Structures are given as structure tokens and as C-alpha cells.
Amino acid sequence: MTTAAAAVISAAAPARGGISGSHRPQTAARASLAHRVILYVATPSAGRPGTVTPINTATNTKLPPIKTGGQPYAIAITPDEKTAYVVSDAYQGGTVTPIRTATNTALPPIKTGGHTPWAIAITPDGKTAYVTNFDSGTVTPIRTATNTALRPIKTGLLPAAIAITPDGKTAYVANNRSGTVTPIRTATNTALPPIKTSPHPNFIAITPDGKTAYVACDNHSGTVTPIRTATNTALRPIKTGGIDTGDIAITPDGKTAYAVNIGNDNFQLGSVTPIRTATNTALRPIKVRGNAASIAITPDGKTAYVTEGVLNVGGYSGGMVTPIRTATNTALPPIKTRSAGAGYIAITPDGKTVYAGSVFDVTRGSRGTETPIRTATNAALPPITVHGWAYDAAIAITP
Numbered sequence: 021m022t023t024a025a026a027a028v029i030s031a032a033a034p035a036r037g038g039i040s041g042s043h044r045p046q047t048a049a050r051a052s053l054a055h056r057v058i059l060y061v062a063t064p065s066a067g068r069p070g071t072v073t074p075i076n077t078a079t080n081t082k083l084p085p086i087k088t089g090g091q092p093y094a095i096a097i098t099p100d101e102k103t104a105y106v107v108s109d110a111y112q113g114g115t116v117t118p119i120r121t122a123t124n125t126a127l128p129p130i131k132t133g134g135h136t137p138w139a140i141a142i143t144p145d146g147k148t149a150y151v152t153n154f155d156s157g158t159v160t161p162i163r164t165a166t167n168t169a170l171r172p173i174k175t176g177l178l179p180a181a182i183a184i185t186p187d188g189k190t191a192y193v194a195n196n197r198s199g200t201v202t203p204i205r206t207a208t209n210t211a212l213p214p215i216k217t218s219p220h221p222n223f224i225a226i227t228p229d230g231k232t233a234y235v236a237c238d239n240h241s242g243t244v245t246p247i248r249t250a251t252n253t254a255l256r257p258i259k260t261g262g263i264d265t266g267d268i269a270i271t272p273d274g275k276t277a278y279a280v281n282i283g284n285d286n287f288q289l290g291s292v293t294p295i296r297t298a299t300n301t302a303l304r305p306i307k308v309r310g311n312a313a314s315i316a317i318t319p320d321g322k323t324a325y326v327t328e329g330v331l332n333v334g335g336y337s338g339g340m341v342t343p344i345r346t347a348t349n350t351a352l353p354p355i356k357t358r359s360a361g362a363g364y365i366a367i368t369p370d371g372k373t374v375y376a377g378s379v380f381d382v383t384r385g386s387r388g389t390e391t392p393i394r395t396a397t398n399a400a401l402p403p404i405t406v407h408g409w410a411y412d413a414a415i416a417i418t419p
Contacts, residue, residue: 315327319367
């Protein structure tokens, strides 16, 4: 559903989540590009193939868009930073487009075997990418060395989110319709017996020590199911106090999981529920002022940032980001963006800048935007218009 490092240990189901043209690319320029921190924004487009917009985070300038094989809905970057993998669906079938980050060039798309690939996660050693195929009930492994798809692995119905343990041995797949999580042994690409969760699991995050997977469920009752990875057993579901629990993120020390309670279209506002992982107990929900969407936590673990949409009669009329101090679990004043609604969120590896995706920019029509936020002051910088249509489907940052 996220930095590239987070994509290895946790992944969310999408919500459905070059060189400047001013000079000729030189060898030195291509080499330096790979060492910059680049934000990759995958956005669908109306009536034409979607694109990925690279943004140089040092200058907040966008680079030329990269065409993909269809409508992009998820993206992950290998730990060595060399390749971004973009998941796209199309009428002819789903694909994954590899992008070489050194040159921002797209390689030939890889067919996944399903019409609706949904989410992607990459093993910590960078050797294999796993793609969930929502419509066909499978997961497709891709060997990154050769960019070849292996035989699809059967899962439950409507596999959505996928997450991989930090040791890289097991991938966990949330099967939305089956109400289960399928563990996959990455050494053999074999599925183990499914684990029963609360209904409609949609998001997964795994603790940094790899001992527990937390599965957020979109089931109109607000629950998170913990799974002990050593035994693949589900523990008692944790009630979050919300209606639909969506995105989930875990602090770097592994002590607290933050579950986003989305809110609903009847003007019930969202909230964020902290969960103490030592006891699997939910603390008092933290109220926000809009419909909550996505969450990301700074590398020092001190602040969580939540994207929100402002819902009024007739639809979304604005967007904002709420910072939460994790030491006290208190919400700070919301930061207004120029978007209507809320998309995905990512934080640079140094923790200095948050990038909040948009549904669309209310002052610029239906073009999607990224709003940079300086974490030192929680001040929003001018939004960056991307090349896609309506909303940011997914974003990822080079490690």
C-alpha cells in the first residue's frame, strides 16, 4: 500500500496504492542519479497508459515521466537501489515494468499471469519480487537477475497485500475474500496452510524482529489480527475502535503498531489506534480531522504522519496531513495540502521530508500532486504536479 525499505518488511494493498531534458545525459550524470534520493510516483492516466514520475528530493524537481505497460498501481525498489518494479494492470493482462534507476529507463514489461496485479514486495536480498494477482488468486515470483516470472503460487481468494519477513524466508499474503493469510516459503515458492484472520484482511506490517505480522482488516468492525510467524498461528483480534481499519505501520523499535481507521462517507472522521506490540493491547484512538488514508513513521520513530481527505457534501474538498508525536500519542495541528482527498505517503531516509500524495490538486484541475513537508517545521512546501491522472496510486523512495 511506503519507502523501499518498508516495502521489504511491510506492504499495503493499493487503494483502488531520466535525466532532465535541459541537458544531454552524460555518463557522470547517470552515475550520480542513482546516488540521489529519488521519489517515484506511479499514477494512472485516463484513456492512455500510465506513467511513473521521478522526483529529485534534493531539489523537489520532477524528471521526465517514464511510461509503463498499463495503469500502475504499486511500486517497490530493490534494496541495492538499482531497479524500481512497477505493477500495472491492463485489459490484455497485468504486467510489472522494471525501471533502471541509474537512467530512469523502462525495461520490457513482465507478464504476471493475472489481469489485476495488486501489490508487490521484494526480498531483503533483492533476488525475488513477489506480486499478488487479485483476480486470479495467485502470487507471481519474479527473478530480478533475469526479470523472468516463475510459476504462479496459489493463494486464497482476492490476494491483496503482501509482506516479507526481515530474514526473507517467508512472504505473507492477505486474501481479502477468503479472510485468511497465506504464508509462502521463499526458498521453494510453496504455499503453507492458510491462517484464519478477521474478515477482509487488506494490509500487513511485520515487526522489525520478524516475530509478528499484524494484519489490518477492512470489515466494518475495526480489527487487527496478530500472527506469530514462528508457528503461523493467529492470536486474538485486536479491536481498534474504528469502522474500517486500513493502513498500518510499526515504529522502528517495534514497540508500537499504528493502525489507521479510515472513517466513512457519513462524515464520521478517521482516527489512528496505537497498539502495544508487547501485549497486543490497543490504546485510545487518536482522532484526526478527516477521512484517514495512509501512514508513515519517521526513521527516528518520533513522529507518524497520516494523510487525510476533507469530506464535504458533494465530495472531497481538501486534503491535509496530521503529525502524531509517538512519545505521547498526541496529534499536532494538521498541515493543509492543496489536494482534494488523500493518497499515499513516504518519508525520505534522512527523515527530513515527507511526501504526501494527492487525489487531485484543487487549484490545478485533475492532475495529481506531491506535497513536500519539512519535518523540522511541519511546513508544507509548494506542491509538485505529476504526470498522471486524478490520484497518486503509489510512491516509493530509493533507500
